[in-house]
Amino acid sequence: MELPSAREIELETLLRQRDTQIAELTDEVTHLRQYLSTQPAPSTADPITLPPALVSILLPHINGRSTAATSTSNTVSALTQRAKVLQEENDELYELLKIGETGRLKDDVRALRRVVVKLEGALKGVSGAQRLPLTGGDAN
Incomplete structure (x- = not known):
């Protein structure tokens, strides 16, 4: 097994950063939901x-x-009603945009996790390959 490339290491770092960002955003959403429930x-x-x-x-x-x-x-009543309808549509579109962005982020995370698994496998393979000659040398 060969050592991971610079790009693979970079992707690993990005994955960890993305996981941190997702955790922070999840905490923020939870906090905001709790805040809104009390208002x-x-x-x-x-x-x-x-x-x-x-x-x-x-x-x-x-x-x-x-x-x-x-x-x-x-x-004024018509404009007020129209403003409310537009705000509701805006909120719906924003939710759709968030869902789409979350889906892309989840796809990125899955891809990066696969890279991490490959990197970990490569590291285990390298450490196992290094042990083999030492073990074989002791048997003689």
């Missing part, structure tokens, strides 16, 4: 604060189209 649920009756840039884009459209208070109220 009160957000109120759906509270007004939503929009970023100033978004307000500056929406305000001309709201003011230009609404001439009566009921129209303004309807527009």
